[in-house]
Amino acid sequence: MKLSRLIFSSLLITATTFATGATLPAAAAPSPTAAQPSARGYSPPVPLRVIRAFDNPDHNWLPGHRGVDLAADVGQPIAAAGPGTVAFAGVVAGTPSVSVEHADGLRTTYSPVYAHVQVGQTVAAGDVLGTLAPTFDGYPGLHWGALDGPDSYLNPLELLDAPTIRLKPV
Numbered sequence: 001m002k003l004s005r006l007i008f009s010s011l012l013i014t015a016t017t018f019a020t021g022a023t024l025p026a027a028a029a030p031s032p033t034a035a036q037p038s039a040r041g042y043s044p045p046v047p048l049r050v051i052r053a054f055d056n057p058d059h060n061w062l063p064g065h066r067g068v069d070l071a072a073d074v075g076q077p078i079a080a081a082g083p084g085t086v087a088f089a090g091v092v093a094g095t096p097s098v099s100v101e102h103a104d105g106l107r108t109t110y111s112p113v114y115a116h117v118q119v120g121q122t123v124a125a126g127d128v129l130g131t132l133a134p135t136f137d138g139y140p141g142l143h144w145g146a147l148d149g150p151d152s153y154l155n156p157l158e159l160l161d162a163p164t165i166r167l168k169p170v
Contacts, residue, residue: 042082042159043125044144045110046072046132051141056153066153067109067145076132078142080123081108081159089115089129095136098129108156109145112136 052069072078080100087107088099097111100123112133117123132142146156 041104041125042108042156043079044070044160045079045081045108045129046070046076046142048160050157056155060151067143068156069140070142070144071140072132072142074132074134077128078110078113078130078132080125080127080129081144081156082106082125084108084123086115086117086119086121086123086129089117089119096130096133100129105148106154106159107147108159109143109147111143113142 047070049071050068051071056066078098082100082102084100084102086098087101088097090097092111095112096114097109098113098115098117099107099109101107110129112135113130114133115130117127117129123129135141144156146154146159148154
């Protein structure tokens, strides 16, 4: 009984760590240079540590959070999550932003990012789109979004493979 409770606790801690974006132990943390594309061909634009989760509202006019915020430092390079064509590189409501249109019809967005790319430029997964700019809304890090159509927001984490959970001997 005690062992099963310990295993369950380990699973719960691991699942909670992934869901809340807490930092993984160094041995389990993914390497920022070794991000492998998911089955859908996407990888995170920065090392994956969620600091604000996706919160899609029931209606597009209601408040919510239409993407995820990932921990990143100002000046850090921001990579394209997948191959595509730069659809936008400029400023939206005072925030520097970059959007990439992908062959599967999705559009990924990255802000605040000072663009190092131009509209129409083809990018590969992992290519640097720009550098992280300071935030203006009090939430630090990179806002990463995904759109499937004009008003259909997706949780960009769903573009990635689920994490592998490994149980270690006690």
